[in-house]
Amino acid sequence: MRILIVEDAADMAEAVAIRLGRAGMACDIAHSLSEAWDFLAVQRYDVLILDINLPDGLGTDLLAQLRARGERTPVLMLTALFAVDDRVSALDLGADDYLVKPFDHRELEARLRALQRREAEQKDPDIRLGALVFSPGAMEARIGEERLDLTRRELALLWLLARNAGRVMSKERLYEGLFSFADADVGLNAIELYVARLRKKLAGAGVSIETQRGLGYRMQADG
Template sequence: MIAHLFIGCRGSYASRWRRIVMRVLLVEDASDVAATIAAHLTREGFACDVAERAREAETCLSVQSFDLVILDIQLADGDGRDVLRNMRQREDATPVLMLSANYSVETRIGSLYDGADDYLVKPFDLRELTARIWALSRRGRDQKGSELVLGDLALNPSAQTVRLRGELVAMTRRELTLLNVLLRNPGRILTKERLFDCLFTFNESDVGLNAVELYVARIRKKLGGSDVKILTHRNLGYSIEASRS
């Protein structure tokens, strides 16, 4: 069945410019199909969580924020469009890419009216799936603004670069992701658990909370001399602030 669902899954077009990790929720009840898509997205550098039931998807969405949801319409315990409608009813604007073997124009139009951002019919090329994900991602980043600036530090989500007093600072994907979350919440204390959830998927159970401390330490070292500091709040979490002159 896998061979009939996916076409030409070789090649990586996004890897040459991707740095910030995107967290994706894949809702697909066919285990073999879900495993193939998830493996492909992981190779492409995405953090991918998988839910095989509508109920599981609702649970994931209630406890975790995602950059994108890939949602199959025909699920074993219901219609994926109900998950979509529930998201939009609670004003969850996370981009949703619908998957279905249904070629019906009415189904596709109906999904878009229900709040889907894009629609992909099975069988599909995994490279097209990746391209559509990044198209939706760019659209979302453009809506959020082109640059996050605090003190002498600037992070450009679109270009995925960090500059300190105008000079580029090299950072890994997860360092960029963590800094991105902090800069979107200046002065606000974010718990270690919240930051951990932004960095790692549910499947990475072998990673402990101390990993957050490691990434914070790395970022602090790279921002040495900056007037922007990541502060530790004992038993509470971390915040980012610019010192006042």
């Protein structure tokens, strides 16, 4: 899962990014609305964490513009405002959830996973390839009845490949789904490592991850 954190309190944003990074989520941080728009112009995100009060305006303005453009990326609002009217207003504008500061990082992580499951369940039913069954809502994979022991990034890679089964996915597209801009020291070759690990764990599943030299990777059922 790739997340954009729009929060002007640098210490808090960094703490959230570190915590979520340990859970396998790739996080980018924008400290203002203008920075957020710069990120959104070049990158797709699975969830936005959006503060209401920012140096150059209100997070709710960004939310309203996104929804007006028809973009349905799940948005979790962060607010120091306790008034019910403020929270209702954010939800009416199209926010999917909110947290009041200060909050427990465990709750934030749980809410993000709930948003991801909700979005996945609406968009993607279980994906079946050979003996492999991938459930986007639960973010888990099974071979028959046996649940695969996959890391968060391995799951993210499997989701990208499985939901695009039969199509070639470039290294760059896979990379942007697994790593944030802050992971500048992680090169594209890291994708080769994760693909190799995933291939081993999918042994016996009746699926293959083919290398398309110079293009990327393609997953498909054997035979």
